Amino acid sequence: MKREIETLKNYISEEKDRKIFAQVFDANAVMAIHVLATRGLFDLLEFVVSTGKEAHVFRATDVSGNYRAVKLYKIETSDFRNMQKYIVGDRRFKSIGSDKRSIVYAWVRKEYKNLVLASEAKARVPLPLGFKDNALVMEFIGSNGKAAPRLKDFKVESIEQLEGFYLQTIEFMARMFYGAGIVHADLSEYNALVNDNELVFIDLGQAVLRTHPSAREFFERDVKNVADFYSKKGLRKSFEEVYGAVKAKGKETKKKK
Numbered sequence: 001m002k003r004e005i006e007t008l009k010n011y012i013s014e015e016k017d018r019k020i021f022a023q024v025f026d027a028n029a030v031m032a033i034h035v036l037a038t039r040g041l042f043d044l045l046e047f048v049v050s051t052g053k054e055a056h057v058f059r060a061t062d063v064s065g066n067y068r069a070v071k072l073y074k075i076e077t078s079d080f081r082n083m084q085k086y087i088v089g090d091r092r093f094k095s096i097g098s099d100k101r102s103i104v105y106a107w108v109r110k111e112y113k114n115l116v117l118a119s120e121a122k123a124r125v126p127l128p129l130g131f132k133d134n135a136l137v138m139e140f141i142g143s144n145g146k147a148a149p150r151l152k153d154f155k156v157e158s159i160e161q162l163e164g165f166y167l168q169t170i171e172f173m174a175r176m177f178y179g180a181g182i183v184h185a186d187l188s189e190y191n192a193l194v195n196d197n198e199l200v201f202i203d204l205g206q207a208v209l210r211t212h213p214s215a216r217e218f219f220e221r222d223v224k225n226v227a228d229f230y231s232k233k234g235l236r237k238s239f240e241e242v243y244g245a246v247k248a249k250g251k252e253t254k255k256k257k
């Protein structure tokens, strides 16, 4: 294992990132990264794009130079009690252990599956590429290798552009709910990236099936966050208006089928 870890350090190019490596990669994480790399999903873990409470996100490249995002969940500091709220009640995850590690692994599997469902329903999310234990590999969202900014940090250029983002938000919420049958459950300007004038929803670990007992509560919280954000930016959207717009979009989508 020691040798394995030494080899894996070579996957990381920058000294400062090797330090993070030492903090976050326990033996299990190293193995997970190794398995994903040998599957060809990426070749080099380059640098950390974001370090958060729950997860680290790295930019990686594959042998052909394509960028990838690798999200690695922490086991120790993850709020696994909170995670349980979004796992218990989801019929896809009935029999999982109650220890931290099992919950985090289930979470990663859930995030992967949610990304698959959302992309099949054509809600714009990073394309999922693979997962193992607490590591998830997906499409890297950004241009020229630079990660796309969050909607929260993006400097909106005009009211028309903001209106465009609002319409995309409604469209993706409807596609997720009516097409994929899931609710994001943590939707806000923090979990949407802006890439070439296009929104991309990220961070789908907590997303639940719309049959989940708390799906309605989570959906309404998403609607509220969306209404609050666009109102703050000057579009004046009420909870009812956003709610109604998603529903109307959903009906339209069903008719088209």
Ligand SMILES: Nc1ncnc2c1ncn2[C@@H]1O[C@H](COP(=O)(O)OP(=O)(O)OP(=O)(O)O)[C@@H](O)[C@H]1O
Pocket: 049, 050, 051, 052, 053, 054, 055, 057, 069, 071, 126, 138, 139, 140, 141, 142, 147, 148, 150, 190, 191, 202, 203, 204
């Ligand atoms: N596919 C991706 N492509 C480019 N950047 C990404 C991608 N996924 C995540 N990021 C970046 O990493 C950040 C954190 O990702 P995400 O929201 O999925 O994690 P999180 O669970 O909120 O982590 P935490 O809250 O612990 O930081 C995002 O705000 C974004 O900047």
Ligand SMILES: [Mg+2]
Pocket: 190, 191, 203
């Ligand atoms: Mg997030």
